Amino acid sequence: xxxxxxxxxxxxxxxxxxxxxxxxxxxxxxxxxxxxxxxxxxxxxxxxxxxxxxxxxxxxxxxxxxxxxxxxxxxxxxxxxxxxxxxxxxxxxxxxxxxxxxxxxxxxxxxxxxxxxxxxxxxxxxxxxxxxxxxxxxxxxxxxxxxxxxxxxxxxxxxxxxxxxxxxxxxxxxxxxxxxxxxxxxxxxxxxxxxxxxxxxxxxxxxxxxxxxxxxxxxxxxxxxxxxxxxxxxxxxxxxxxxxxxxxxxxxxxxxxxxxxxxxxxxxxxxxxxxxxxxxxxxxxxxxxxxxxxxxxxxxxxxxxxxxxxxxxxxxxxxxxxxxxxxxxxxxxxxxxxxxxxxxxxxxxxxxxxxxxxxxxxxxxxxxxxxxxxxxxxxxxxxxxxxxxxxxxxxxxxxxxxxxxxxxxxxxxxxxxxxxxxxxxxxxxxxxxxxxxxxxxxxxxxxxxxxxxx
Numbered sequence: 387x388x389x390x391x392x393x394x395x396x397x398x399x400x401x402x403x404x405x406x407x408x409x410x411x412x413x414x415x416x417x418x419x420x421x422x423x424x425x426x427x428x429x430x431x432x433x434x435x436x437x438x439x440x441x442x443x444x445x446x447x448x449x450x451x452x453x454x455x456x457x458x459x460x461x462x463x464x465x466x467x468x469x470x471x472x473x474x475x476x477x478x479x480x481x482x483x484x485x486x487x488x489x490x491x492x493x494x495x496x497x498x499x500x501x502x503x504x505x506x507x508x509x510x511x512x513x514x515x516x517x518x519x520x521x522x523x524x525x526x527x528x529x530x531x532x533x534x535x536x537x538x539x540x541x542x543x544x545x546x547x548x549x550x551x552x553x554x555x556x557x558x559x560x561x562x563x564x565x566x567x568x569x570x571x572x573x574x575x576x577x578x579x580x581x582x583x584x585x586x587x588x589x590x591x592x593x594x595x596x597x598x599x600x601x602x603x604x605x606x607x608x609x610x611x612x613x614x615x616x617x618x619x620x621x622x623x624x625x626x627x628x629x630x631x632x633x634x635x636x637x638x639x640x641x642x643x644x645x646x647x648x649x650x651x652x653x654x655x656x657x658x659x660x661x662x663x664x665x666x667x668x669x670x671x672x673x674x675x676x677x678x679x680x681x682x683x684x685x686x687x688x689x690x691x692x693x694x695x696x697x698x699x700x701x702x703x704x705x706x707x708x709x710x711x712x713x714x715x716x717x718x719x720x721x722x723x724x725x726x727x728x729x730x731x732x733x734x735x736x737x738x739x740x741x742x743x744x745x746x747x748x749x750x751x752x753x754x755x756x757x758x759x760x761x762x763x764x765x766x767x768x769x770x771x772x773x774x775x776x777x778x779x780x781x782x783x784x785x786x787x788x789x790x791x792x793x794x795x796x797x798x799x800x801x802x803x804x805x806x807x808x809x810x811x812x813x814x815x816x817x818x819x820x821x822x823x824x825x826x827x828x829x830x831x832x833x834x835x836x837x838x839x840x
Contacts, residue, residue, distance in 0.1 A: 432482070434466060452507055453506070472492070474515075491513075497511065536605045545598040552578060552641075553577045553638060556573070556574045557593060560630065601632070652698050652699065655706075685699050711726040738768055745764065761778045
């Protein structure tokens with residue numbers, strides 16, 4: 387009887403413990419139970435993609451410790467909700483506040499499952515983790531991970547797909563600076579062309595990483611916002627840090643390249659060409675570069691085109707390379723210009739534009755002789771072209787200038803050498819005279835070389 391009462395008491399105790407714990411699974415199946423050991427501060431909890439910093443101690447049900455950051459003497463950092471840790475951690479730690487200490491009881495299906503993690507964790511093991519959430523910060527969305535665009539997810543997406551380049555996207559944005567709302571609007575745009583709707587590139591690039599129906603807060607540093615000039619129209623001062631609430635409401639994906647047939651690829655390339663030219667005329671050279679590059683990426687390695695479309699492909703590629711070369715001249719990226727002209731000349735070995743633009747690139751790369759050769763080749767196609775002739779004059783001037791500098795340098799060397807020999811002669815030192823003396827024959831060769839530079 388006493389034993390029966392004891393067992394009954396243990397059952398009641400266990401039930402009370404379960405009632406004290408919180409089921410943090412989405413479908414409330416009891417797979418992750420949380421017990422708060424020390425309350426945290428504030429109301430915020432980390433979001434999917436945030437980089438969180440914790441201390442933890444992991445144990446089996448019998449109390450055997452299998453891992454501990456405290457024993458290792460260093461905090462553990464990981465990206466929340468990205469599958470970097472067991473599911474029980476991703477879901478459990480997302481419920482914690484800063485400074486909170488919690489105990490999680492995690493069933494196998496949210497831990498290491500049937501296989502476990504040998505040799506320390508057997509299969510089908512229930513895990514106990516005591517976790518302290520030290521800090522977290524949002525996900526860095528910049529390519530260089532310089533902290534310029536940080537995302538904090540407000541509402542998680544219910545789907546896993548994201549918009550691709552060329553997708554038609556509808557978002558709602560609310561822009562704030564120091565608590566003041568300076569922008570609150572719906573924006574519908576084609577991914578890659580957000581600039582047409584006066585959308586910050588930082589927002590457009592970030593939306594590529596959003597899931598359908600996701601709502602997030604973006605913290606944008608000045609470098610990725612309105613920079614040192616600010617935006618007087620929106621009352622944004624220089625070097626302002628911006629906060630945007632962005633909701634990805636809907637999008638329709640564009641076809642991927644592999645889904646396009648021959649005719650669609652050619653048609654799409656013509657569209658890219660027109661858009662690139664539009665941005666070039668608007669002096670938005672970065673956007674122009676993007677669309678000309680799209681032509682190359684779409685067609686460069688496409689070899690299965692019909693006989694009808696092959697000439698169109700070659701013409702479009704030639705135009706893309708030539709237009710990229712001109713765009714790079716405007717951007718003063720002369721090395722890339724030279725490369726694009728080289729590709730154009732492989733498609734058309736007699737292209738006047740390719741020779742001319744490559745000549746400009748060589749000239750600005752301090753290669754006047756190569757530049758002159760290019761301009762001379764361009765002149766063969768159009769002998770009366772005044773611009774080409776003017777560039778040849780400039781090249782000749784630079785070549786002569788370089789020759790004059792070299793001549794003066796040799797003359798200076800000769801003068802210094804002669805002076806040194808004269809000083810030794812006056813000093814009466816004969817040691818080493820043989821090694822330093824220039825023969826009459828060698829001296830005449832040097833003088834002849836200098837004269838030939840005129």
